[in-house]
Amino acid sequence: MMSKGSLMHTGDPQNDRSGAVSQPKSGQEEKEEVIETVGALPEDAVEVGYIADSYGLKGWVKVVPHANGRSGGDTLLSAKRWWLTKSRERKSAHCMQSKVHADTIVARLGGCEDRNASEALKGxxxxxxxxxxxxLNDEDEFYWVDLIGLDVENEAGVALGRVTDLIDNGAQSVLRIESPRTDKDGKPVTGERLIPFVGVYVKTVDRAAKRIVVDWNIDY
Incomplete structure (x- = not known):
C-alpha cells in the first residue's frame, strides 16, 4: 500500500495532464485521522492516565500516566488505539506517535492537528x-491491573482479604488488601493490610485461580 501523499499514475491522460493523482485514502486511513465518538469502551479497557495539557503547537498532548514502566505506563508507548473519556463522553483515537517526556508521555493523535484541538482534550x-x-518477558512479572481483585491468603491457608489497589513507594510495589473484620462491638468493618510485592513475602501468584499466596501472619 502506498503511503499517504504518494502518487499513482492513471492510464487516461485526458483526466490529468500531469499523469499523476493523489492516491485515495482507505476507509481505515480516514478513520485513523479523526477522533470519533463511540458508544462504549472495549470490555477489557484499562484506565492508564489522563491528558494534562497540550504539548507544542502541532496538536500533541501531554499525558500523565498512572504508573511507570512495567506497572502499565509503557502501554501508552505501544498501543495504537486509545479511548478517551470525560464525564459521559466516549471517544476513540488513533495514536500516531508517542514518546517519553520527563515524567509524562507526549503523543500525537490522529485528527488532532493543532494546539486548539489538543487543548480541547485536556482533562x-x-x-x-x-x-x-x-x-511481559518474565513469568514473575505482572501488570498491576492483573493483580487487582485477586484473593490473598497466607501459607497456612488463612484468607487475608482481596487486592483493591497497589501503591508505589519508590522502592517497590505494595499490595493494598482489604478484608472484612469486626470492631470491638462486633460490628463489621473493612480492615486493610499493606504487603510489599517482593519475593520474600509473595510466594505464588495464580491468575487462573485468582489467588495470591503470601508469607504473612494474620496478626501483622
Missing amino acids: YVVHIARSDFPK
Missing part, C-alpha cells in the same frame, strides 16, 4: 485495551 482520561498491553 480526558486515557484507556487502553488490556489486549494491547506489551507482552
